[in-house]
Amino acid sequence: MHQFVHILLRPMEYDRPVSLTPEEMEIESRALPRLLATEVAEEPEVPFEGHGLIFIRIALHLRHRAELAGTWIVAPNDLCAGWRYGLSHARRYEVALSDEPKQMTGKSAFEIVAAKPPDPFSQLWDDDVFAHFQFRSYFTNGGTV
Numbered sequence: 001m002h003q004f005v006h007i008l009l010r011p012m013e014y015d016r017p018v019s020l021t022p023e024e025m026e027i028e029s030r031a032l033p034r035l036l037a038t039e040v041a042e043e044p045e046v047p048f049e050g051h052g053l054i055f056i057r058i059a060l061h062l063r064h065r066a067e068l069a070g071t072w073i074v075a076p077n078d079l080c081a082g083w084r085y086g087l088s089h090a091r092r093y094e095v096a097l098s099d100e101p102k103q104m105t106g107k108s109a110f111e112i113v114a115a116k117p118p119d120p121f122s123q124l125w126d127d128d129v130f131a132h133f134q135f136r137s138y139f140t141n142g143g144t145v
């Protein structure tokens, strides 16, 4: 599901006519894991690069939809946010998102991204980004603020 969020947020790469031959589909299906593996191999500038506000939001929406369909995917922190990305626990983002996934169940990812997120969700993100750069600045400045 994590990789699916990446795909949803980069639709141009997958927005081709579905008129492929079986051989072309085979080639396409083999290319996808390589593409995703390449992304992971690169060292990000910041730990949450590529997994920011929009990623977290869409991931939590998809997780909600999976639950509606009767599928327990993973705990939210296994899907997005959390210490691996230098961010607050995904559960905090889930709480800050409130009932937005329920309210926007019929909306596309594009419609969700185009809508303003709940203020507590944006505030949590802003606080995390601020804390990250303040923390980084503290250590690059020899421990002084």
Ligand SMILES: [Zn+2]
Binding pocket: 002, 006, 050, 051
């Ligand atoms: Zn990722």
